[in-house]
Amino acid sequence: MAASPDLQKTPLNDVHRACGAKMVDFGGWDMPVQYSGILDEHHAVRTAVGLFDVSHMGEIEVRGPQATELVDYVTTNHAAKLKPGQAHYSGLLYETGGFVDDILVHKIDDTHFFLCVNASNQEKDYRHIVARHGETAFEAEVEFASPRYAQLAIQGPLANETLQKLTGTDLSAIRYYWFTDGEVAGTPARIAHTGYTGEDGFEIYIAPEEAPRLWQEILNAGREAGIRPCGLGARNTLRLEAKMALYGHEIDASINPLEADLAWIVKFDKGDFVGRAALEKTRAEGLKRKLAGFEMKGRGIGRDGYEVALNGSVAGWVTSGGPAPTLGKNIGLCYLPISSARPGQAISIMIRDAAVEAVTVETPFYKRPKSAGKSA
Amino acid sequence: MSYPENLKYTKEHEWLLVEGDMGTIGITDHAQEELGDIVFVDLPKVGGKTSKGLSFGSVESVKAVSDLYAPVSGEVLEVNGLLATSPEQLNTDPHGAAWLIKVRMDSPAEASDLLSAADYQKYLGE
Helix, strand or coil: CCCCCCCECCCCHHHHHHCCCEEEEECCEEEEEECCCHHHHHHHHHHCCEEEECCCCEEEEEECCCHHHHHHHHECCCHHHCCCCEEEEEEEECCCCCEEEEEEEEEEECCEEEEEECHHHHHHHHHHHHHHHHCCCCCCEEEECHHHCEEEEEECCCHHHHHHCCCCCCHHHCCCCEEEEEEECCEEEEEECCCCCCCCEEEEEECHHHHHHHHHHHHHHCCCCCCEEECHHHHHHHHHHCCCCCECCCECCCCCCCCCCCHHHCCCCCCCCCCHHHHHHHHHHCCCEEEEEEEECCCCCCCCCCEEEECCEEEEEEEEEEEECCCCEEEEEEEEEHHHCCCCCEEEEEECCEEEEEEEECCCCCCCCCCCCCCC | CCCCCCCEECCCCEEEEEECCEEEEEECHHHHHHHCCEEEEECCCCCCEECCCCEEEEEEECCCEEEEECCCCEEEEEECCHHHHCCCHHHHCCCCCCCCEEEEECCHHHHHHCECHHHHHHHHHC
16 A cells, blocks of 8 residues: 555655555654564564664754854753764753753764754754744854755664674764764765664664665674664654653653653753743742653553543553563553652553553663673 | 455454354454554453444554454353463464454344455455
8 A cells, every 4th residue: 555645755665665564654754663563673672683764853953153052042951061973862942841842962063063853843843943043143054954864773782783794983982872974885874873762773864865775785784683674663662661752742842851851951050041941930839740650560551641540530641651572561651740750659540441550660661781891 | 364254254353253142253364463463452251241333342462452342242151361361362363263252142143244254355455
């Protein structure tokens, strides 16, 4: 079945369809949800290596003598602290403190930043940054750069050895959340030691026309390692185990970073930034609700949007929930009143009119084992 | 995967095997294929009732939960215990070992409007 003509497609759309991937509408994008199966792909990433097409993600570039000032004004983390070749996770906020998006900020040099943003938010993010820029006199230019990039994620304990076969860049020299511009299989690539799986791995940014060839080259390079092409289904179970936020679930315009347990990406010790006043007010008044992790105790799976009850009354909602294939448990994230949002709190998830027992737990649910030195 | 001729099918992707006034209910291969990896099956207890066209339980895959709709009304006589411990069997043998429940049908005539294997496959192709 062909994709609806209204859906956007990545440069790998034909490749996914030819491989028999199951395709879904993901925020207006025709994307693979699975190839061999979500569980198989999930385990491949935890134990070997998986390859994801994440070309739907957007890219925005900020250039100019005051690029740093502009990025620091529109984001919550402290961009001026980044060194060239370093990246960090950050928030793009409204004046209200709610999220426009969560993003990765890469500093290329003092006058050039590269932002990776969510697929369905990219036009909104660009318009937001341009509008906020207009209120300032910062000497910088903002470019909507998505059409110039495809993005592939190579994730798993064997990601390094797989990708290393295709590049002269010494990957083990790229520290976590750093990146470098090099070549992969003979084509220029921005190689970032980042990911959205809780596992070791890389995300590479390449020219869209090179994506189908690189997809195949990486699959070939990972054959002995047991590489699997992976879809958005496994991406979701992997990021949930690692407690990484998904826009539209844990965060949106009505949620601020302090509530989302993302205070670490908000740097109050820098200058003014969009949303700062609202966050300071929240901090002064005290948080009312906060994100918490839970494990199901009773039979059932707490799914996105289900209500959470405390002592028989509805007190919150599940933002993401499902099976955790690595842990063999059913887990989820939910918003709870601040007084109850700590580990060990008994809660009930309302599953189809029945209250099913669950308990809040420490997060992340899964943390990858620290490798002792260089991986084998 | 072929669709056995001796089963009857619903547009909600359940199947029914009629033996006298006994009905065995399962989900189709198409259903398991669409759901993906199945991790949990919620079924009624023995002695419970099913009502034709209404939900009698749910099946959960890694990514979603789906209702199970009863092809006929009846009383639940048996529940497949295999699925409590091995729900993934629904992905491998949906028309056989991974049947869901057996019911004593209130009225076997209720099965008359279900689809034949040929009509169900035609329906899937549309």
